[in-house]
Amino acid sequence: MNGAQALIRTLVAAGVDVCFANPGTSEMHFVAALDDVPEMRGVLTLFEGVATGAADGYARMAGRPAATLLHLGPGLGNGLANLHNARRGGAPVVNVVGDHARSHKRLDAPLESDIDALAGAVSAWVRRSLAPADVAADAAEAVAQAARGAVATLVLPADVSWEEGAEPADPVPVRPAPRVPxxxxxxxxxxxxxxxxxxxxxxxxxxxxxxxxxxxxxxxxxxxxxxxxxxxxxxxxxxxxxxxxxxxxxxxxxxxxxxxxxxxxxxxxxxxxxxxxxxxxxxxxxxxxxxxxxxxxxxxxxxxxxxxxxxxxxAPDAEPRLLEAARPELPTGDLDPRALAAVVGALLPEGAIVVDEALTSGVGLAELTSGAPRHDWLSLTGGAIGDGLPMSVGAAVACPDRPVIALQADGSAMYTVQALWTQAREQLDVTTIVCDNGSYAILEHELSRVGAQGDGERAGQLLHLGGPGLDFVALATGMGVPATRATTAEELADQVRAALAEPGPHLIDAVLPGRR
Amino acid sequence: MNGAQALIRTLVAAGVDVCFANPGTSEMHFVAALDDVPEMRGVLTLFEGVATGAADGYARMAGRPAATLLHLGPGLGNGLANLHNARRGGAPVVNVVGDHARSHKRLDAPLESDIDALAGAVSAWVRRSLAPADVAADAAEAVAQAARGAVATLVLPADVSWEEGAEPADPVPVRPAPRVPxxxxxxxxxxxxxxxxxxxxxxxxxxxxxxxxxxxxxxxxxxxxxxxxxxxxxxxxxxxxxxxxxxxxxxxxxxxxxxxxxxxxxxxxxxxxxxxxxxxxxxxxxxxxxxxxxxxxxxxxxxxxxxxxxxxxxAPDAEPRLLEAARPELPTGDLDPRALAAVVGALLPEGAIVVDEALTSGVGLAELTSGAPRHDWLSLTGGAIGDGLPMSVGAAVACPDRPVIALQADGSAMYTVQALWTQAREQLDVTTIVCDNGSYAILEHELSRVGAQGDGERAGQLLHLGGPGLDFVALATGMGVPATRATTAEELADQVRAALAEPGPHLIDAVLPGRR
Missing domain, CATH: 3.40.50.1220 (TPP-binding domain)
Incomplete structure (x- = not known):
């Protein structure tokens, strides 16, 4: 058995059976080994930030790590922002980064870079597998390290993947969380x-x-x-x-x-x-x-x-005060952030997973959903925008029987918009609502907040997403996700209802003030 | 004058008058200062990899650095892959990375990360400005360091930007390239x-x-x-x-x-x-x-x-053998990589800048363009895919009077597809031809090349871009770039001719075998 096969079998035995992948040449044996180990589900993403953000969302909902598969230093670089978010949120991730064959490292080939330094910046644990005989034990250790709520990075030289002489390793027992004295x-x-x-x-x-x-x-x-x-x-x-x-x-x-x-x-x-x-x-x-x-x-x-x-x-005898079941009325008329929040609160299905990267458009969401049926809410833990759409992928893979609702600001949607394609390919049950205000609205607030003078035309141009405006319906359909546009509260409600009633991904472009 | 104003004035005085920017809160004073220094052109990108790739393309054509403006460690992470390409190609880049205010660093806020470690992996020179009185001199030194053909990273704490007491600095003289003994x-x-x-x-x-x-x-x-x-x-x-x-x-x-x-x-x-x-x-x-x-x-x-x-x-008396002017015939019939190359060779305008990330679809390009009128050819220096569309942005900003032709593989186009929006906003004269074969074709070759066994259905799914296919016409129009689709050699020729005849960006989806 070669190193890649032993690695994948070890991951599966340790409960890691999903891999969000952006492979390159140095990862081809890993890819080939997927045919030998059908228990491992490979999910292709079109950009590494989607893979790492999906692993973040998966981990939060599954409570156990997925693997990633990234291509050398640049691939890891592309995935760093969402690994940062995973690190900040304590999400377990087994981050597998392919590298050149050991004999090729010293030649300083064009793709050579300091993978270990990059990995160290986001990982609680980094190990470079040095031989096929080691890789399974390294992988088992990576899973155990990740299980503590961390990014564990395993650097995998190509020849460690392709050489024979490897055997799967048993899972490493995970220590339970320490009890508080x-x-x-x-x-x-x-x-x-x-x-x-x-x-x-x-x-x-x-x-x-x-x-x-x-x-x-x-x-x-x-x-x-x-x-x-x-x-x-x-x-x-x-x-x-x-x-x-x-x-x-x-x-x-x-x-x-x-x-x-x-x-x-x-x-x-x-x-x-x-x-x-x-x-x-x-x-x-x-x-x-x-x-x-x-x-x-x-x-x-x-x-x-x-x-x-x-x-x-x-508080031995105390009874907690609990929220009554309550939903807002469905709003009518103009669509603004509060109306958007009311639509979500009115229609949120039982068991929904809400992925919240609405940023400034999220005003009112917490209040208007607090009495909705039981649901989970995932936030942007590390402030690195572009985790929302990828997390929706991971959450939907982890919980295929639960509807995922991604509330996504427009500017940050563009960071990892490629996630829509994976939603379509995997036919994930995600309803993405783009909060389309046509600007980096949070920065417009911040520009005045930091006391910056002279927020004139040139500065404003760096915060405005118009000229041309982004057409999220075209972007979504271009990646295979059916999409509609809502300009009133009634349209939004109708489109959310329709999207929730039909399996698979949907995108709704909610046109907010600023865009109109 | 505050630090940001002194920084920008210093950059302009040293000949750095374009900034490809993805600002965040910590960079708001830099953004505000753009209104005070109209000589600096700020170009907004929707993803940091576009900013750094644009800086790469700009530097190659202008022969001097542009600045970037990135937001903390995650923003730098998003820009690393194209900084890697710049580093490998010896392109000068002044890479400005905003950071938390100095007083905020010790609080380990959510966006805190090891910027210096990330920067070190791609930069020949890294400096963190420690006071407003230093920032101008640091910037002048950054330009001089970059001018040697390197990525020079300046880490800019927010309060160094906003505090008063800074003055612009004179340019640091750049040493000429050493003569060979x-x-x-x-x-x-x-x-x-x-x-x-x-x-x-x-x-x-x-x-x-x-x-x-x-x-x-x-x-x-x-x-x-x-x-x-x-x-x-x-x-x-x-x-x-x-x-x-x-x-x-x-x-x-x-x-x-x-x-x-x-x-x-x-x-x-x-x-x-x-x-x-x-x-x-x-x-x-x-x-x-x-x-x-x-x-x-x-x-x-x-x-x-x-x-x-x-x-x-x-060779004191030798005369070099020079290529005669020669263009291929315009091809007819089915569109394949060789026909695509012939169309490019037949129509390439004098003074064109070709940005080549065609990868496997580039077969025949070198041969069929070698006798075309004088042009420049930019290649993917570091192997980190996703530099093509961003480089086309930078090259067009550097050379507004020259047509840019971006030959772009489909899989790698998706890495930084957001570059199309900046093409549209800046109305750059870029004709993007997507070599649309519906797969990571280079990896299909590599999967067999590495001797991997079992390239069965599951492995193949990780290399195939279908299910759903990407609609590049929809993606381009969704970002404001007029787009057409060509399925025959004649259609491609007609569409290339039309795109070159009209200023501003155009995208042509060239449908190749594999996609049809």
Whole structure:
């Protein structure tokens, strides 16, 4: 058996049976080996950023890693932005990067580059397989490393793939998430019993499942602490029957206002909040001066068990306040972000997966979907735009029986628009709604926010997507995704209903003010 | 004056007056400063790989660097592949990467990453500006470093941009390319006078101008050495009235055959050839055993002067053999790669810039265009696909009075297809011909070449672009580029003629066997 065959068999045995691939010459034996190991599903993408973003979305929904297959340093470069997002969200990814044959490395061929340096910037673990006899064990270790919520990169020289003498390896046992010590829980319980204003800031594993949210809801009900979540959780379960959890807002002023007066900030699966960017004369974090920050559980620890232990200790008899089932009325008339949010809230199907890269067009979404049937919400964890459409691919591959709704800003849609083709090829059940305002609207806000002077015509041209406007219906149909355009709230509702009623991908270009 | 204003004024004073930009929040002061310095032209791209590839194409044609403007580590990541190509081709680029404000770095905000590590992998020079008082001098140094034929990366913290107290800096004098010592020229002349079979392998500056090629032609005529060029020159001037220079072929067997029997391989601006990839049981380089490799000039040295000195010494009275003006007949009937090449050869306008990322569909192109009117040919220097469409943007910005013809393979077109939008917005005179064979054809060759077994259905699916087929006419029109489809040689000729007759961008989807 050659190295590629042993590698793929090892991945499959360890539960990694999907590979989002952009192969090149150095990965041809890996590709050939797919015919020998039918348990591995290869999914072709037309750009590496789609492959890595799909792996991110897959991991968030499957709870286990997919593999990628990238072509040398430039292919890894193309995939870095979404590996950054995966890293920031703690998504497990087995990132396989092909390299030149070992004998070819020293020749400095045109595609030679420092793969290891690039990989190191986004990976918790990097290993270069040095021989066919090693590659299976390396792959098994990569899966175990990824399972801790990390990007694990395996660099695979072509000749390690093609040489014989390899054998599959057994899976490496994955250590369970560390338990939080009882004393930590007791200290937090004591702080919450002080009667001083407290916020329980949820993130990571605590918001990704019902158990974590219900435990947090009990703590809030029993101690008076407010529930909030990190601004961009990797995965948040939401909807009627769960506690209401407000996200820390993105704009610095709103974030500071949301935490003003807090004496105790308890982190449960979240890290201490910082603003996305620094601004002149604005503090870097919304945590008020004098507020004590307590870490109930850090990312990677068992935050759900910690939240349950805290609830037992601090709020033994409390019942969480839960959201009633409620949907907004279907809006009528002009289409604007709030009407778009109302359509989503009114029509969101039970069990939907919402991929949210709506950015500025997402106003009202959280509020108008909070009482919808149970659903999962995936956010842009690392701020590297262009993860939305790829994540929708990965989420749909992970959960073929659940509808995926991708809420996608127009400017960032163009970063990895090639994802639509993979939606079509794999006939994934994704409804993409493009929030088409014809600009990098977030930057128009930011240009004034940073206090920049002279936002005149030339600067404005760098933030405006017109001249020519993008025709997302043409782009989608050009890649095989049926598409329609909605200019009123009624049209949007009709088109969303129709898209959800029919399997396979659909795109709806929601024309918002700014574009009209 | 703030740091951004001083930076832009310094760049302009040093001759860098175009900036291919994908800004984000941390670059808003740079964007605002564009209104203060109208000499700097900002060109918006929808993806960083377009910005860096445009800078590559611009540099090759302008002979001086453009600036880029990228957003933090993920933006740099998106631009890495085409910076790799620029690095491999020796194209000067001033690569400006925005970063968090200095005070914000330590907070590990979501977009924080190791920019310096990423930049180091593609840059000959990396500097992080530490204060507004430094940024202008840093920028001047970046231009000088880039001018040596390198990617120079300037990392620009947001607060260094926005703080006051900066002043523009004078340009840093650029050292001329080092002259090759006389003894080196004499040694090469002696080797060529041996009467043993010799090849003069041209690249870099020697093929980028008429003077270099004519000097090499004299050497060949006077000594009997054969003229060849590197496989993928960054820029090659071609056409009637110049010597005939065959490229070292890409496939290893053909490359080895082209150099078989060579006793002396003289490198003039080129590096010693190596195969693009390693293969089982194939040597890594086409240089025959026993062949002596002589370096007349290394990349970065003054190869043109060296070639002229060699001609004076080794072939004082020789006249170079020059290509006659000749065009192929316009082909008729079915469209295949050779017919496509004949259409290009028959219609190529005087002064055209050909951007060649045709890959496997480029068969016959070199032969059928060799006697066309004088033109420049830009190749994929680093093997990272997705440079063609972006380079066409940069070349057209650099040379607004010259027609650009982009010969673009379908699979690699999708890597940076967003470049079409910038073609449309800037109304660039680019005629893109998509070589639409419906597959990663080069990988279909490679799958068999590497000796991979079992190229069955599952492997084949990872190399095939069908299911659904890509509709490049829809994609182009969706980004504002008028587009047509050609299925016969006559249709292609008609459409190329029409596109060349009308200013602004056009795309022609040339449907080749494989797609039909």
């Amino acid at each position: 009882e004393q930590v829980v007791a200290d937090v319980a004591a702080a919450l019993s002080s009667g001083e204003p407290a916020v329980l800031l949820l993130g990571g594993d605590v918001v990704a499942c019902e158990e974590g949210l219900l435990a947090a809801g009990r703590v809030a009900a029993g101690t008076g602490a407010r529930l909030m979540s990190e601004t961009f959780p990797a995965r948040m379960v939401r909807g009627a029957g769960l506690p209401d959890v407000a996200k820390v807002p993105y704009p610095p002023e709103m974030a500071m206002a949301s935490l003003a007066g807090t004496a105790h900030l308890v982190l449960a699966g979240a890290t201490a909040p910082v603003h996305f960017f620094g601004y002149p004369d604005v503090p870097g974090t919304p945590v008020p001066e004098g507020c004590t920050v307590h870490v109930l559980s850090a990312p990677g620890e068992d935050g759900v068990a910690a939240a349950q232990a805290l609830a037992t200790l601090a | 006389e003894q080196v020229v004499a040694d090469v002349a002696a080797a060529l006078s041996s009467g043993e079979p010799a090849v003069l392998l041209l690249g870099g500056d020697v093929v980028a101008c008429e003077e270099g090629l004519l000097a090499a032609g004299r050497v060949a005529a006077g000594t009997g050495a054969r003229l060849m060029s590197e496989t993928f020159p960054a820029r090659m001037v071609r056409g009637a009235g110049l010597p005939d220079v065959a490229k070292v072929p890409y496939p290893p067997e053909m490359a080895m055959a082209s150099l078989a029997g060579t006793a002396h391989l003289v490198l003039a601006g080129a590096t010693a050839p190596v195969h693009f990839f390693g293969y089982p049981d194939v040597p890594g380089t086409p240089v025959p055993e026993g062949c002596t490799v002589h370096v007349l000039s290394a990349p970065g040295e003054d190869g043109v002067a060296a070639a002229q000195a060699l001609a004076t010494l080794a």
